[in-house]
Amino acid sequence: MDFTVIVVVLLAAFLHAFWNFQVRGSDDKALGIGAIMIGHLPLAIAGLLFVGLPPVSSWPYLLGSAVFHLGYQVFLMNAYRHGELTQIYPIARGVAPLLITLVSMLVIKSDFSQQQLVGITMVSGGIILHGIFQFHRTQTPLTGLALALITGCFIAGYSLVDGHGTRHAGSALSFYGMVTIINGVVFMVYLRLFYPGVLSRISTEGRKILLIGGNLSYIAYVLVLWACLSAPIAVVSALRETSVIFALLLGTMLLKEKLTAMKIVVTIIILAGVITLRLA
Template identity: 30%
Template sequence: MSVIESAAHLPTAGISVGVLVVVVLAGVLHAGWNVAAHAITDRLAAQLTIAGAYTLAAAPVAVFAVAPRRGAWPFIVGSALMHLVYTALLMRSYRLGDFGVAYPVARAVAPVVVTAYSVAVLGEHPAAHQWAGIVLLCSGIAMVAVARPPGAGRPSRSATLAAIATGSCIAAYTVIDAVGVRYSDSVAGYVGWMFLLQGPLILAFLGAVIPPRRLWDRARPYLRVGLTSGLVSLVAYAAVIWAQARSPEATGTVAATREIGIVIAAFLGRMLYREPLGHARVVGAIVAFAGIVVTSL
């Protein structure tokens, strides 16, 4: 019986408080590394150092962890390729100039798409209170994502479309990993090999964009913050994959809860960079946290 067929026979979707806490912490880490990476003004250099961190950190995990089972490999390769597409879209979006305003929309799109897919295709059946929690959580995240801070301009049509496309990529690799890790029997092996494939792919892509002789010069000023951000990013997403393995019937809930990082990043941006927050984002944060509480009941 396939994983998708098995999912149709799962009980009502549930998630333990312990797993929920891990996912929230993953969201905190995700927000933290994004805020740290905010200090890197050269976006190509940021992606270069982060991909380097993926490769360096994932190699020993892949070598020493239990190898994933054969059925997981198509998902590992598919996830690595989807992360490459995601990076390419990010690079294109950065060139639009105002993507910093529109990008949070990507993080709001992803959990909605994942939840819809998990119900329609994976056969998950959230309980009534979980539906309420997911709706509150996604609504709060959307409020934080869409609300424009005081003085901010309206994002261009191109930037908004790029954000939606990026969000679709996030949803795609989230679903791929949620299903793929069920085949693996080794979360560490799955994570290690996925990042070990992903890192060199992204480095090769960036090498085609940046003249090779300039790679080191571009990356060197940002090595410390870039490598640290990449390592934290790996740990944060590894925690999400672990949560998906522990709660295979709650893919949508895990995906939505992870995006609480948007809310946290908004407040960190206010505290560290004095970025304007606005009343709508504060209300959205309250609604999102209420969704987490309701989901954990």
């Protein structure tokens, strides 16, 4: 696999972990996700002004993406009602690359080398192991686990749709810029209907998330979609989820969190998977 693509996706993974680390203190998940979605809009509009609208052939993917992204956001918020970030997020993110690989093989008829399959399995397996350990440690009800798995299905769905949509559009900036605007409008309507008052608090209580999370999250995903132009979507998705490693490292170095044996094992498994994908 091309080294440049790996570096770009790992940079995206770091940015993803970093903005999550910066805004980790938000207890209001509707406010947090709403701030992220609205925070995407300035860069999305600027990107569209620079590269133009995506071609008509990619519009079915835009609509599909809007459905999957909304499902992801709704189920993620509900999952957080039954579990913590360190439990829900690794399960949801870890299962997605495996589902993408399975759908790619069975439905899209994509071919993967044996090394790619091993690498994807190692990365996803390490992330899922971390999430399962967190569930077991706190004895969280299985409702949270079930919602995390459903969230992972939506992640897999939007990853596949966005990856192929970007290929049809020929530009990550063009396709994701339009996706962002559609998602932003749809999610604001959703918040207005089901979470009255949240939108009006974003500019004050959610300002940090809006500015830091919104911009870094947008840049990170544009980099991921750019990588999908030349690399298998399942492989890119697996590499993207290495953000879990960066989150563990940031917590250990900056928050002085305890470096447990389980964290070391998870990190080794994921890194071994990344190396396997590089050699594939």
